[in-house]
Amino acid sequence: xxxxxxxxxxxxxxxxxxxxxxxxxxxxxxxxxxxxxxxxxxxxxxxxxxxxxxxxxxxxxxxxxxxxxxxxxxxxxxxxxxxxxxxxxxxxxxxxxxxxxxxxxxxxxxxxxxxxxxxxxxxxxxxxxxxxxxxxxxxxxxxxxxxxxxxxxxxxxxxxxxxxxxxxxxxxxxxxxxxxxxxxxxxxxxxxxxxxxxxxxxxxxxxxxxxxxxxxxxxxxxxxxxxxxxxxxxxxxxxxxxxxxxxxxxxxxxxxxxxxxxxxxxxxxxxxxxxxxxxxxxxxxxxxxxxxxxxxxxxxxxxxxxxxxxxxxxxxxxxxxxxxxxxxxxxxxxxxxxxxxxxxx
Numbered sequence: 001x002x003x004x005x006x007x008x009x010x011x012x013x014x015x016x017x018x019x020x021x022x023x024x025x026x027x028x029x030x031x032x033x034x035x036x037x038x039x040x041x042x043x044x045x046x047x048x049x050x051x052x053x054x055x056x057x058x059x060x061x062x063x064x065x066x067x068x069x070x071x072x073x074x075x076x077x078x079x080x081x082x083x084x085x086x087x088x089x090x091x092x093x094x095x096x097x098x099x100x101x102x103x104x105x106x107x108x109x110x111x112x113x114x115x116x117x118x119x120x121x122x123x124x125x126x127x128x129x130x131x132x133x134x135x136x137x138x139x140x141x142x143x144x145x146x147x148x149x150x151x152x153x154x155x156x157x158x159x160x161x162x163x164x165x166x167x168x169x170x171x172x173x174x175x176x177x178x179x180x181x182x183x184x185x186x187x188x189x190x191x192x193x194x195x196x197x198x199x200x201x202x203x204x205x206x207x208x209x210x211x212x213x214x215x216x217x218x219x220x221x222x223x224x225x226x227x228x229x230x231x232x233x234x235x236x237x238x239x240x241x242x243x244x245x246x247x248x249x250x251x252x253x254x255x256x257x258x259x260x261x262x263x264x265x266x267x268x269x270x271x272x273x274x275x276x277x278x279x280x281x282x283x284x285x286x287x288x289x290x291x292x293x294x295x296x297x298x299x300x301x302x303x304x305x306x307x308x309x310x311x312x313x314x315x316x317x318x319x320x321x322x323x324x325x326x327x328x329x330x331x332x333x334x335x336x337x338x339x340x341x342x343x344x345x
Contacts, residue, residue, distance in 0.1 A: 003067065004104075006096035013097050014068045015060040016040065018050045020105070026116040028154070028341050029056045029107045031098070035125025036243040037188050039065050041233040042124075045330035053338050054116070058101070062130055063093065064242040071242050079242060082249035087257055088140035091133035095141040095149065098134075102152045109151045114274060115343045118154035122337075125195075125289070125323065126246055128161035129254060135311075136257030138271045149272065156277045157340055160323055162288040164247050167255025168295050173214035173287050177247050184244065188237040196222035198284045198322045207294045212287040222324035234327075262296075262311045263303055277313040278340040285323040314345050 003012045021027035030050070034040045040059040050057040061068045071079070078086040098119060101107070110118035121131040135156070138146065163170060176187045176194055197218020203211025223231060246254065260267045262277065281293040293315065303310045318325060318336050325333040339345055 004097055004100050006093060006100050010069075011063075011093060011096075012067070012069045013060055013063070013093070014066075015058055015097075015101075016047075017059075017105075018047055018057045020107075021051050021054055021056055024054055024108075026108050026111050027054045027056050028116060028118060028120050029058060029101070029105075030120045030122060030157075030337075030341065031058045031060065031101070031131075033060060033062055033121070033123045033127040033130040034065075035127040036246070037191055037237055037239060038125075038234055039236050041230075042324070043326055046326060046334055049330070049334040053334075053342075055120075055338070055341060056107070060097070062127060063090075064239045065236055076242060076245075079245035080249055082245070082251075082253060084137075084253050084256075086245070086250060087129075087133050087253055088137045090130055091137035091140045094130055094134045095145050098152065099145055099148055102149075107152070110154045110274075114154060118152045120155040120157055120341050121153065122157040122159055123161065123165075124159040124326075126162055126165050126243070128158045128165045129246065129257070131156055132158075132165070132261045133257060135261035135267070135271055135275070137260075138267065146272065150274070153272050153275055155341065156275055157337070158277060158279045160280060160282050160285050160289045161292050162286075163292040163295065164251065164288065165254065165292065166258035166296065167251045167253070168292065170288070171209050171212075171291060173212070173291075174216050175288060184240075188240045188243075192223045192231075192235055193217065193221045195286055196322065196324045197286065199286055200284065201287065201290050204283065204290060204294075207298070209291055209294060212290055214287055218284075218286065218322070222322065222328050225328070262313070263299065263308070265309050268311045269309065275311070277311050278316055278345065279313055280316045280318060280336065280340070282318050282321045282323060282325055284321060289323060314340075316340060316345055 040061050043059045108117035123131045176190045199213040199218040201212045
């Protein structure tokens with residue numbers, strides 16, 4: 001069972017790895033951070049594709065998802081109180097894992113044309129907040145660590161993140177987290193079916209948020225296609241103890257983190273400045289993820305129009321798929337992701 005010990009306190013991160021691409025000296029290492037309530041096993045169907053496209057695939061379980069280390073009671077208290085230090089811990093853990101992996105596995109550095117090698121960091125759904133923390137809380141990571149990581153961190157792929165990832169103020173619309181008929185322990189029992197449904201958003205082409213699909217349930221939820229064994233591996237509701245604060249008390253700090261990581265000129269110019277961002281959004285995903293795309297694109301265009309030197313973002317639409325495209329249509333999702341990794345958008 002591969003566990004990376006990433007600090008002197010014995011913090012461990014569980015990961016699975018396709019291994020080095022045989023015969024390649026410039027493969028890219030794709031590190032995937034899963035979303036809320038769902039483990040890294042949701043990406044298992046991508047494993048067969050990596051090597052043939054010069055990509056090493058590394059899927060981790062974030063902290064509080066066994067067998068990775070659980071958060072301490074003090075760390076959980078920081079989350080529940082909405083303290084910035086909780087995100088600083090995530091930033092430091094992310095940096096420590098990446099540096100550990102780069103040095104122990106001797107992965108290729110970024111190529112001179114920045115089109116190969118290095119890391120592509122992928123965050124899915126609210127799990128995107130994990131790699132974003134690396135860019136939004138530089139003060140938590142030693143400068144020498146960032147200096148070393150500059151040779152490796154090439155790309156940040158935000159795979160269908162929800163608005164809560166960036167602390168955006170929500171439009172009125174149904175989610176299990178706003179359902180007054182659900183007690184908190186029941187939310188993550190209803191969450192999988194809702195989040196994995198297929199939705200149709202008439203307002204997407206015009207970016208009209210009022211015309212998104214705010215239904216209580218979508219059609220054909222992806223979790224319904226999982227066997228009982230697959231679902232037990234893919235879904236881990238007990239992690240709600242560290243995810244609930246992200247949806248509630250941590251929202252103000254997540255907003256600041258996202259602003260610094262993507263739109264703050266000083267941070268962008270000094271923290272892994274060569275890193276480009278690819279934002280993947282799925283045409284039939286749930287509305288919180290579509291809204292996150294619309295709002296981020298609006299802010300990005302506004303900053304560009306003002307002449308600000310912000311993080312380069314490319315927006316990639318994946319047609320006719322939902323939030324679980326990596327499960328329902330892994331080949332289609334891999335093709336889109338390879339376009340991003342190999343800079344062919």
